[in-house]
Amino acid sequence: MKKITCPLRWILFLFCFPVVGSYVCAQDSVSVLFIGNSYTYVNDLPGTFGALAANLGKELTIDSKTNGGYTFQNHTTDPLTYSKIHSKPWDVVVIQGQSQEPSFPDVQVNTQTLPYAMQLSDSIWANNPCSNVMYYMTWGRQNGDSQWSEINTFEKMNTRLYHAYMRMADSSDRAMVSPVGRVWSYVRANYPLINLYNADESHPSLEGTYLAACTFYTSLFRESPSGSDYHPGIGAGEAWVLQNAAAAVILDSLDHFHLHPVDEPTQASFTLVQNGDTIQLTNTSSRATTYTWDFGDGQSAITEDAQHTFGGNGIYNVQLIASSSCNTDTFSIQVTTLGVHDHLFDGIKVKTSDEFIELTSSGGTFLIRTFSIDGKLLTEQSLSNKNPLMISRINQFQVLHLTDSGGFEKVIRIF
Structure with missing residues (x-):
């Protein structure tokens, strides 16, 4: 001690x-x-x-x-x-x-x-x-x-x-x-x-x-x-x-240090993992008591966390409204669904935390590239069942590109 x-x-x-x-x-x-x-x-x-x-x-x-x-x-x-x-x-x-x-x-x-x-x-x-x-x-x-x-x-x-x-x-x-x-x-x-x-x-x-x-x-x-x-x-x-x-x-790291206006103690936020047409939403809001999800396709939910599958390809604005007796705050992420060759990537599992993204594969070898929101390539690594990946989130990347051995590509957005 x-x-x-x-x-x-x-x-x-x-x-x-x-x-x-x-x-x-x-x-x-x-x-x-x-x-x-x-x-x-x-x-x-x-x-x-x-x-x-x-x-x-x-x-x-x-x-x-x-x-x-x-x-x-x-x-x-x-x-x-x-x-x-x-x-x-x-x-x-x-x-x-x-x-x-x-x-x-x-x-x-x-x-x-x-x-x-x-x-x-x-x-x-x-x-x-x-x-x-x-x-x-x-x-x-x-x-x-x-x-x-x-x-x-x-x-x-x-x-x-x-x-x-x-x-x-x-x-x-x-x-x-x-x-x-x-x-x-x-x-x-x-x-x-x-x-x-x-x-x-x-x-x-x-x-x-x-x-x-x-x-x-x-x-x-x-x-x-x-x-x-x-x-x-x-x-x-x-x-x-x-x-x-x-x-x-x-000033460039206000969100990182959770620095919001003093009169807005309730802050809406969530992380998103997208696999094809399905999104998994984890609520990370602070000081909130009620939640409303709007998936941008006419569907909604009032649960703390949410999972949703879109009915077709498109661009959807997924929004969370978090409220308390103090204030109401809104946070949204734009999701694009493509749904092509998704079955080729079923063996990949993605776990997120504040500091890392963990990727594991039950079979096959994949090229994993991370990109910033402005399209800049940040990292390029190989993923296999013998080589799981831990990718630091220090660069706050927003997009993962997964490419299999046949050249098929899948995009996963992680926020």
């Missing part, structure tokens, strides 16, 4: 300063509660974020509940945390684990971290079902954590934190993620002269806190903080770099 450690200078600091604070910025337009620990209160991240947002014309009310070294589990057993959650119907509640705990072995995270993160999320939604939970993805220590070889460098630790926070968000009904650790990595790689760390090589410097504030601004408002002249304690040039780093990492 990996141990949580806190540098001595910060242990002393934690007992000398108040850890629960509030910061009000302009009118109560968007309310944000931060629940975390010293990675939040050192250099006053909530206050920095609030002042940055105010400088850019946003209206916020911000409060925080932060205790040094606190884990998710610590917060679930602290009545003061629940008191903060219940103090108002928050628009956004940011939750953050202890800096090391999400990077520990999966078996440990599964029992000591994930259940408590989900418990906090459920408590937030019980207080206000229209609240948005936002995970604060933290960063790896400057030189990693030496107690375990899997996290003994920044890159290793940061990668494990990334995967853990994304998994926690997915497990919490696809909660939002503010990817501070991802932006942190981008700045380290591209602007190594900007020091993001305090002397303890763990907590943020002023630049690190400002980077986190820029990341939260971009995540919450889905726009760049570039142009703000609020940058206390750091130079204008460095501030410009950090502002634009947040925008560069996040």
Whole structure:
């Protein structure tokens, strides 16, 4: 079992300063509660974020509940945390684990971290079902954590934190993620002269806190903080770099980090696997209570997931309407059916996940090519019963082309 450690200078600091604070910025337009620990209160991240947002014309009310070294589990057993959650119907509640705990072995995270993160999320939604939970993805220590070889460098630790926070968000009904650790990595790689760390090589410097504030601004408002002249304690040039780093990492990946408008907590989405005239639809919507499918051919369904077979060749707009007491959202995918030589591909099975597409074959050899939505060839590989394939979805490809030994081709669209 990996141990949580806190540098001595910060242990002393934690007992000398108040850890629960509030910061009000302009009118109560968007309310944000931060629940975390010293990675939040050192250099006053909530206050920095609030002042940055105010400088850019946003209206916020911000409060925080932060205790040094606190884990998710610590917060679930602290009545003061629940008191903060219940103090108002928050628009956004940011939750953050202890800096090391999400990077520990999966078996440990599964029992000591994930259940408590989900418990906090459920408590937030019980207080206000229209609240948005936002995970604060933290960063790896400057030189990693030496107690375990899997996290003994920044890159290793940061990668494990990334995967853990994304998994926690997915497990919490696809909660939002503010990817501070991802932006942190981008700045380290591209602007190594900007020091993001305090002397303890763990907590943020002023630049690190400002980077986190820029990341939260971009995540919450889905726009760049570039142009703000609020940058206390750091130079204008460095501030410009950090502002634009947040925008560069996040704005092209809003869906990946589940970053939607704050007033639209219910989000419709689904994955689709097409085999000839038949489509298998898996509902991946978040914060929804009712679902309506429109298959584009006059047929519909109100089940959570769906399967449908079209009566003939054509182009169909398959639409999902997901609703809750908060809002209604719509998501659609266009499906083209051809149905030619489909029987030649009956032995191919396709399984999808957020990260991979798995293809297996019960017989025969096939050429598998993946294409982007604009027709760019991404990968080309061979599939056989002795050679199953795991294809990464990192490129977010949209189309699989399967070709058998006779030259017959089948198209499978996967979203």
